[in-house]
Amino acid sequence: MTMFFHCKKxxxxxxxxxxxxxxxxxxxxxxxxxxxLPQDTEFPVYxxxxxxxxxxxxxxxxxxxxxxxxxxxxxxxxxxxQVLERLSQEQRREDIKVSLSAKVTVTLEGAARRAEAVLYxxxxxxxxxVTELKAQPGDRLTFPFPQADGPIPLxxxxxxxxxxxxxxxxxxxxxxxxxxxLLPQHESRLRRYVFQEEKRLHQREP
Numbered sequence: 124m125t126m127f128f129h130c131k132k133x134x135x136x137x138x139x140x141x142x143x144x145x146x147x148x149x150x151x152x153x154x155x156x157x158x159x160l161p162q163d164t165e166f167p168v169y170x171x172x173x174x175x176x177x178x179x180x181x182x183x184x185x186x187x188x189x190x191x192x193x194x195x196x197x198x199x200x201x202x203x204x205q206v207l208e209r210l211s212q213e214q215r216r217e218d219i220k221v222s223l224s225a226k227v228t229v230t231l232e233g234a235a236r237r238a239e240a241v242l243y244x245x246x247x248x249x250x251x252x253v254t255e256l257k258a259q260p261g262d263r264l265t266f267p268f269p270q271a272d273g274p275i276p277l278x279x280x281x282x283x284x285x286x287x288x289x290x291x292x293x294x295x296x297x298x299x300x301x302x303x304x305l306l307p308q309h310e311s312r313l314r315r316y317v318f319q320e321e322k323r324l325h326q327r328e329p
Contacts, residue, residue: 188206191204222244270316275313
């Protein structure tokens with residue numbers, strides 16, 4: 124039985140073109156791993172293919188796998204996937220937060236109101252930020268998270284709000300938020316940032 128029993132999505136890199144394709148993941152009746160792609164997305168069989176598996180328990184696992192002849196129906200093709208080698212793994216640790224002090228511009232979804240904000244901490248699952256923008260629990264805030272390889276577009280639903288003051292004594296609002304609608308490639312980049320930042324901070328400890 125596959126160890127990725129709970130995995131539901133993956134990204135496969137085509138060995139010939141280098142194009143990344145999103146795939147649905149499931150397990151068949153025998154417990155083998157299946158990846159399902161549109162029928163017009165043809166992958167070579169019995170050839171090493173690099174894949175990112177997004178598993179809710181194991182995290183983001185980069186591996187090399189081999190695909191068997193597909194079963195195609197209804198415009199989709201399901202390939203039995205054999206994992207040949209696990210190349211790396213980033214633990215899914217949504218409860219681990221890393222502190223930071225990053226300035227971003229947040230937009231209140233549906234209201235077209237924008238304001239500057241400071242991110243106090245971030246995890247793979249959410250963020251705590253402080254801003255003058257007025258929002259309520261249930262509202263959604265969007266902002267780009269700056270990264271060296273380009274910003275990550277994030278949408279965060281407000282779970283809690285509290286009154287605060289900034290360093291100059293001005294009234295602001297603090298928001299604890301949960302990320303929503305995160306695309307797999309953006310989720311992977313955010314997890315990579317949290318993992319690398321936590322590792323860097325840990326190495327600095329005496």
